Amino acid sequence: MSDIVILGSGxxxxxxVKAFSTCDIRIRQIYSRNSQTAADLCKVAKCEYVSKVDDIVADADFxxxxxNDxxxxxxxxxISINSSSVAVHTAGSQSMNIFSGLTQNYGVFYPFQTFTKGxxxxxxxxxxxxxxxxxxTYLSLDRLAQKxxxxTFNIDESKREVLHLSGVFASNFMNHCVNIAEDILSDNNIDTNIIKPLLEQSSYKIINHGAQASQTGPALRNDNHTIEKHLKLIEKNAQYSAIYRVLTDSIKTKFNK
Ligand SMILES: NC(=O)c1ccc[n+]([C@@H]2O[C@H](COP(=O)([O-])OP(=O)(O)OC[C@H]3O[C@@H](n4cnc5c(N)ncnc54)[C@H](OP(=O)(O)O)[C@@H]3O)[C@@H](O)[C@H]2O)c1
Known part of the structure; x- marks a missing residue:
């Protein structure tokens, strides 16, 4: 049975921690500077919490x-660990070579998904x-992911960076745009739940028909009268106006309007 030391508690x-704990992979220790979040995770994993780098065991498998980077x-x-142990990070845009002085066996285990605690x-x-x-090392990480x-996907650093960039557009920026939409609704005393069916249908269309075929809206229609009205509604917020303009221009360019 493999054992793992986790560094971080975000x-x-x-x-x-939850996923490893439910599939027979032993978590040996959780290292964190944050005693509260680490204590919560140690309860789930039934393992020891360490706050000092010197207290991290040297002979775990992973x-x-x-x-953060x-x-x-x-x-x-x-830290120092056995030369046979495997060190990995989970970051989209960091080189695996940060571990080259630590062990011979190192790599990246990057989950292309968005995670929020709870x-x-x-x-x-x-x-x-x-x-x-x-x-x-690749095989041992592949087996861990299968468990x-x-x-799993064999992705080198340059492809991973591109993947991370695409994730920022598809998830982080999309999320921020929805956040802006929610703020605009609540600033105008409209229940933000009204947006949920629109989000569901937008995701459905993107997943099943692709983003290009799913685009609608005033920029695509080149409806400049509506665009000016919208800009007037958010004129007091320079950032929202700038985002609206940039995205409108991008859609117009993409569709040759
Ligand atoms: N969240 C995602 O959706 C996602 C998806 C794929 C990959 N990743 C990658 O996974 C990694 C973690 O992301 P996350 O979202 O879990 O971040 P997070 O929630 O911000 O957690 C970061 C963790 O690192 C700790 N930390 C930060 N600075 C530290 C320092 N100087 N010394 C010791 N500990 C420190 C934090 O401690 P405190 O609690 O004390 O701040 C926290 O435990 C990143 O490499 C990220 O790129 C994230």
Whole structure:
């Protein structure tokens, strides 16, 4: 049975801890600077919490660095682990070479999915993008992902960066646009729930017909009268106006309007 040390106790760490704990993969320790969030995760994993890098065991099979890029790189330089152990991070745009001075066996275990603490995730729908320093490490990471029920993809650093960029547009920016829509509704005393059927149908169309075929709206129709009305409604918010203009121009360019 494999054992794992988790470093970090944020969104992704919380989902991995839960997923590993439910599929017979032992979590040995959770390292975190945050005692409260770490204590919550240690209860789920029934494991020890450590707050000092020096207290991290050296002989676990896997070390999952699930912090931000800076902390991953910084702590990789501070800890020492056995040369046979595997160190990975879960980041979209960080090189696996941050671990080259730590062990011979290292890589990336990047989940191309969005995770928020407390919001259920179905791991059978999480593509895991793997990169590794050698074929044996790749295989061990692939087996670990299979145990979680995930599909795996052999993705090198340059492709992973592109994937991450596409995820920022498809998920982070889309989420922010919906957030703006919700703010506009509540600022005008309209129940934000009214937007949910629109979001469901938009996702359905994108998934089943593709984004290009699913585009509608005033920019696509080149309806400049409506566009001017909308800009007037948000004229007091310079950022919303700028985002509206940039996206409208992008749609017009894409569809040659
Ligand atoms: N969230 C996603 O949807 C998602 C998807 C795919 C990949 N990822 C990747 O997964 C990794 C973690 O993302 P996340 O969303 O889980 O981030 P997060 O929720 O912000 O959690 C980051 C964790 O790192 C800790 N941390 C930050 N700076 C630190 C430092 N200097 N020293 C020690 N610990 C530090 C935080 O501790 P505190 O609680 O004390 O701040 C927290 O436990 C990132 O590499 C991210 O790119 C995220």
């Amino acid at each position: 969104n992704v760490a919380s989902h991995f 070390y999952f660095f699930i912090m 800076e902390a991953n790189a910084h702590i990789a330089k501070q 919001v259920e995730t179905d791991f059978s729908k999480v593509p895991i993008c793997i990169e590794a320093s050698n074929p044996e 979680l029920g995930c599909k």
